[in-house]
Amino acid sequence: QKEVEQNSGPLSVPEGAIASLNCTYSDRGSQSFFWYRQYSGKSPELIMSIYSNGDKEDGRFTAQLNKASQYVSLLIRDSQPSDSATYLCAVDPGYSSASKIIFGSGTRLSIRP
Amino acid sequence: DAGVIQSPRHEVTEMGQEVTLRCKPISGHNSLFWYRQTMMRGLELLIYFNNNVPIDDSGMPEDRFSAKMPNASFSTLKIQPSEPRDSAVYFCASSDNRGGVYEQYFGPGTRLTVT
Numbered sequence: 001q002k003e004v005e006q007n008s009g010p011l012s013v014p015e016g017a018i019a020s021l022n023c024t025y026s027d028r029g030s031q032s033f034f035w036y037r038q039y040s041g042k043s044p045e046l047i048m049s050i051y052s053n054g055d056k057e058d059g060r061f062t063a064q065l066n067k068a069s070q071y072v073s074l075l076i077r078d079s080q081p082s083d084s085a086t087y088l089c090a091v092d093p094g095y096s097s098a099s100k101i102i103f104g105s106g107t108r109l110s111i112r113p
Numbered sequence: 114d115a116g117v118i119q120s121p122r123h124e125v126t127e128m129g130q131e132v133t134l135r136c137k138p139i140s141g142h143n144s145l146f147w148y149r150q151t152m153m154r155g156l157e158l159l160i161y162f163n164n165n166v167p168i169d170d171s172g173m174p175e176d177r178f179s180a181k182m183p184n185a186s187f188s189t190l191k192i193q194p195s196e197p198r199d200s201a202v203y204f205c206a207s208s209d210n211r212g213g214v215y216e217q218y219f220g221p222g223t224r225l226t227v228t
Binding site: 032034043044045088099100102 | 144156169204210215216218219220
């Protein structure tokens with residue numbers, strides 16, 4: 001089992017709708033969770049961090065964490081064509097006090113006009 | 114404030130040649146990471162440093178790869194000799210983990226093509 005799993009997509013969502021991206025992780029000791037956005041040909045860009053169970057909102061983005069079920073999700077409200085990108089979920093491995101994080105393989109999101 | 118700086122942005126070289134990629138982390142960050150990204154394998158962690166000390170190099174594919182961090186503001190990733198299968202985008206990222214927060218910030222990457 002991969003440590004961080006994401007559906008590779010592509011996920012196609014109409015403009016203005018809510019895009020929902022999901023991620024599951026294997027280590028119950030994980031404490032830090034991140035969402036990165038990567039446009040084609042660009043580097044990953046950190047858009048959300050979440051450390052506690054529940055929801056965290058930042059503008060049109062909401063991260064949701066459920067440690068009991070070992071999943072983290074990202075909701076994008078009022079989706080725009082500029083949101084079309086690959087979204088990478090990342091999790092600290094939990095078993096180490098070191099600072100590395102484990103990335104999922106990413107979900108490609110396409111917002112159709 | 115400047116982000117992570119990488120050079121060169123593009124590198125084209127012939128098989129067998131030595132390649133050196135360079136990275137300057139964000140000032141004040143104490144952890145530095147080297148990643149490789151390909152379509153087939155996604156984003157792979159090659160090696161990372163804490164306070165200039167290599168902590169985990171288990172992702173380095175083979176002895177042809179080496180990395181150094183001589184000081185807090187500079188790191189290199191060297192491939193010698195290079196092979197066509199090394200063609201990929203190489204990212205450097207840095208973080209400040211002293212508060213137990215592991216947010217990493219990526220540089221623009223170096224696109225390496227080995228012919």
